Amino acid sequence: MVLQPPGMPAMPSLPSGAWTVTARGDSLHRDTITFSAQGAPRAAELWTLRVPEHRASSTQRNPQRVTLRAVRVPALRSPGDAIVAPIVFLAGGPGDAGTRAIGGMPPTMLDSLRARGDVIAFDQRGTRRSDARLSCLTSPLPMQVPLTRGARDSAAAVDAQQCVQQFKNAGVILAGWSTRENAEDLESLRIALNVPRLSLLGGSYGTHLGLAYVGAHETRVARAVLVGVEGPDDTFKLPSRVDAMFARYAAQVDADTSRAGRVPLGAAIDSLRTLLDRTPQVVGLSPTAGTPQVMVDGSTVQRFVADALGDLTALRRLPSEVDRLLRGDLTPLVPTEARRRQARMIDGMNLLMNCTSGASADRQAQIARETASSRLGDVIDAPTPAMCASTATELAPLPPTLPAQVSAAVLFVSGTWDGRTPVANVDALLPRFRNGRHLVIEHQSHGLMGDPTVWDATLQFFAGQDVPSTVVRRPMPALVR
Known part of the structure; x- marks a missing residue:
C-alpha cells in the first residue's frame, strides 16, 4: 500500500529481532541509534510502532496497520533529578516530519530542550520514516491562456478524485488518514513510552494536531507549547483574518520613512489586481531562467501577496517588488503563476x-461570505478547498474538537506578521483555556519557533515556570529596497 514519491529515500524495512506488545495492543520495537542534529551526533533510540490504520474498523483479529517511527533523544539529567514528561515534537505541513525538523535544529538548541526532558522526534503517519508514504501527480494547466477560478478548481477537483482513487486502489483505508487518528497515534506512542503524560511542542499543523490531542486526551498532557497556531477549525483560513493581518502590515510599511512618496501598499495591490483582471498579460523571464512564459491575472497578484504572508524575508521584500510591478515589470509574478499551473507532486x-x-459548515459559510469583499480572497488555501469538496464523500470533513473549558497548561505563540496562522486564531481560542x-x-x-525570545519562553514553560501573556514590542525590520 506504499506509494513512494519519486526521489525520496526508501523507508527502512521493519526491524528483525524482539518485538513487544504494548498495553494498547500495538507492536513495538526499539533500537539504539546515533541521531544527528546538524551533523552533531547524539545517542538515541529508534522506536518502531505498528498501529491500526483505522482504529474504528480494527475490531477484526488482524487489522491493517501502519508503521510509526519516533526517535527518542534522552534528557540531560543529573543524579536525583525528577523524571518529567517527555517532550514530543509535532511537525507542521501536514507532511513534515519530526526527525527532519529536530535533525535540522542547532545542537545547542536540542540540548537546551533535553535539559527539560527526553525529546521525542515523532514522524507522523505518512512522513519520512513512517509509512505509508502517499503521493500522486497533478495534471498541468496551459501556461498562456486565461483561467477562471472555476476552471482552476475543476481541474484541481479532478486531480483530487484521481489521487483518492489511486490510494483506494492501493489498499489505503481513507478514514484512517485524519487528524483525529493522528492524535490517537500520539496516545499509542505515550502508552508505548509507558509514561503518564506527554509534553507537546508543535508548530503550524503540529499545533492543530496538538490541540486534537488535548481535546481527546487532556489529562495526558503535561504542558504544551504551540507556535503559529492552527485551531481545530482553522484548516481553511478566514479571509477577514488574513486581510486584517495584511492591513496592519501595510500600514506599518506605509509609515516607514523609506516609503515616503510611494503609493500605499494596499492601494497598489488593488490597482494591480484590477488592471490584470481587466487585461491579463503573458509574461516570461529571461530565456536562461528556466521558467516558461505564463499568463498572469488579478488572482496571481492575490496569490503572490498571500504567499509572502508566512515568510519574514518575503514580507521585507514585498514592498519593493510591488514597486516593480507598478513600474510595469511583471516578472516577479511569473514563478508564482508558473507553480499554480505546472504539474506537481501531491503529498x-x-x-x-x-x-x-x-471546515465545519459554519466555517465554510463564513469563508464564502467574506471572500466576495476580501482584498486577498481565499487564494491562500486554493485549490485545496475545491479538492476537498470534490472528495467529500470519501473524505468527510470532521474537524477536531475541544471541550468548553480546558485545564491543560498551554503556551500559545503568535507573530503579528503571520497571515497563515494569525494572532486572531489564538484570540478566539484563549478564553476556553484556564491555564493558557x-x-x-x-x-x-510564520515559523518563529527558533526566535530567541520564543525559545527562551519555551524552555521556561517546560521548566514549569509561568510565562505571562504579553506582546513583545520590537522595531520594524528594515525593508529590502
Whole structure:
C-alpha cells in the first residue's frame, strides 16, 4: 500500500529481532541509534510502532496497520533529578516530519530542550520514516491562456478524485488518514513510552494536531507549547483574518520613512489586481531562467501577496517588488503563476489530513461570505478547498474538537506578521483555556519557533515556570529596497 514519491529515500524495512506488545495492543520495537542534529551526533533510540490504520474498523483479529517511527533523544539529567514528561515534537505541513525538523535544529538548541526532558522526534503517519508514504501527480494547466477560478478548481477537483482513487486502489483505508487518528497515534506512542503524560511542542499543523490531542486526551498532557497556531477549525483560513493581518502590515510599511512618496501598499495591490483582471498579460523571464512564459491575472497578484504572508524575508521584500510591478515589470509574478499551473507532486498525507480536518459548515459559510469583499480572497488555501469538496464523500470533513473549558497548561505563540496562522486564531481560542498564555512577537511571521525570545519562553514553560501573556514590542525590520 506504499506509494513512494519519486526521489525520496526508501523507508527502512521493519526491524528483525524482539518485538513487544504494548498495553494498547500495538507492536513495538526499539533500537539504539546515533541521531544527528546538524551533523552533531547524539545517542538515541529508534522506536518502531505498528498501529491500526483505522482504529474504528480494527475490531477484526488482524487489522491493517501502519508503521510509526519516533526517535527518542534522552534528557540531560543529573543524579536525583525528577523524571518529567517527555517532550514530543509535532511537525507542521501536514507532511513534515519530526526527525527532519529536530535533525535540522542547532545542537545547542536540542540540548537546551533535553535539559527539560527526553525529546521525542515523532514522524507522523505518512512522513519520512513512517509509512505509508502517499503521493500522486497533478495534471498541468496551459501556461498562456486565461483561467477562471472555476476552471482552476475543476481541474484541481479532478486531480483530487484521481489521487483518492489511486490510494483506494492501493489498499489505503481513507478514514484512517485524519487528524483525529493522528492524535490517537500520539496516545499509542505515550502508552508505548509507558509514561503518564506527554509534553507537546508543535508548530503550524503540529499545533492543530496538538490541540486534537488535548481535546481527546487532556489529562495526558503535561504542558504544551504551540507556535503559529492552527485551531481545530482553522484548516481553511478566514479571509477577514488574513486581510486584517495584511492591513496592519501595510500600514506599518506605509509609515516607514523609506516609503515616503510611494503609493500605499494596499492601494497598489488593488490597482494591480484590477488592471490584470481587466487585461491579463503573458509574461516570461529571461530565456536562461528556466521558467516558461505564463499568463498572469488579478488572482496571481492575490496569490503572490498571500504567499509572502508566512515568510519574514518575503514580507521585507514585498514592498519593493510591488514597486516593480507598478513600474510595469511583471516578472516577479511569473514563478508564482508558473507553480499554480505546472504539474506537481501531491503529498497524500497533506491532502488527506487537510480534507478530513476540513471546515465545519459554519466555517465554510463564513469563508464564502467574506471572500466576495476580501482584498486577498481565499487564494491562500486554493485549490485545496475545491479538492476537498470534490472528495467529500470519501473524505468527510470532521474537524477536531475541544471541550468548553480546558485545564491543560498551554503556551500559545503568535507573530503579528503571520497571515497563515494569525494572532486572531489564538484570540478566539484563549478564553476556553484556564491555564493558557499567549506570547505575541511583533513583526514576526510564520515559523518563529527558533526566535530567541520564543525559545527562551519555551524552555521556561517546560521548566514549569509561568510565562505571562504579553506582546513583545520590537522595531520594524528594515525593508529590502
